[in-house]
Amino acid sequence: MSAQPYNTQSTLLAQPSAPAQSPPPTMQKKPIRSTTSMFGVELEYQQVIDNINRAQSHGRPHKLSVPKMVIIGDQSSGKSSILEALSKLAFPRDKDMCTRFATQVNLRRNPALEEDILLARIEDEDDFNNLFRIVKDPMTFDGVIEQAKNTDISDKALELTLSGPTQTPLTIVDLPGFINTTSDGQDKCLPNTISAINKHYIRDPRTIILAVVQTNVDLNTTRALSEAAEYDPEGERTIPIVTKPDCFQNG
Known part of the structure; x- marks a missing residue:
């Protein structure tokens, strides 16, 4: 199936960087896939994901959700380090609230x-008008992210697609960090x-939740784990990640 272009505007950015006897039927083992075969499976999986993304961009039901990893945690808990890794x-990775919308x-x-x-794609150009100009003008990834500090919180998403010869098909979403209080204004x-x-x-059962927690925060009271437990009470799709080990204090 040939790929169709996105319905929304996008901009290209600079590249970052003797035969044995067969066992009885009940004992038959599935053959191990070769590297070439596994590569083919990856491409098939990738094509399915891309088709679902295109269906969603054309207003198809959101029940066609893509399996993904979602990074949640308190503001300045080190979520960006996980996304970068x-x-x-x-x-x-400064102390300002730079993640003001979902970054996929x-x-x-x-x-x-x-x-x-x-490749950068803005889900809603009206909400990300400033970001869209930054993407088209300086043509730098840093410009896109830095400009995010000047935008309001939005439920729309900035979508970044990184394609290359050695990439593994994967979808990762970084979300705005939890806060308990607001400042003036x-x-x-x-x-x-x-x-x-x-x-x-x-809440999507296909989502793997990466719950980021700092070492100096009580795991029993952390917001990331409590929010994850609301939709994954058994912890079957929640992976806690402890960050900032230099902040650990004995006692």
Whole structure:
């Protein structure tokens, strides 16, 4: 099936970087796939994901959700470090609330490419008007992310697709970090808005929840684990990740 272009606008950014006797039928083992065969399975899986994404972009039901990893945690808990480690993209990691909307990173293998290519797609250009200009003008990944600090919290998504000859098909979503209080000039409903955005993603039973927690935070009271437990009470699809080991204190 040939790939169809996205219905929304997108911009290309600079590349980052003697035969044995057969056992009885009941004992028959499935053959191990060769490397070539596994590569074919990856491409088939990738094609399914891309078709689902296109269906969603054309207004198809969201029941066609893509299996993905979703990163949740408190603000400044180290979520961006996890996203960077998984995607190999450099995201800002300062103490400002730079993640103000869902950032979805699609890793896609394309053997026809000689190097990695990054494509940015804005889900709603009206909500991301400033970001869209940054993408089209400086043509840099850093410009896209840095400009996010000047936008309001949004339930729309910035989608980044990284294609290359050695990429493994994977979808990762970084969400705005949880906050308990607001500062002067901020919307008092901001904590609830952020919580609603996170719940929208983690309620999907196909989602693997990466719950990021700092070492100096009590695991029994952390917001990430409590939010995950609401939709995954048995913890079958929740993976806690402890960050910032330098903050650990004995006693």
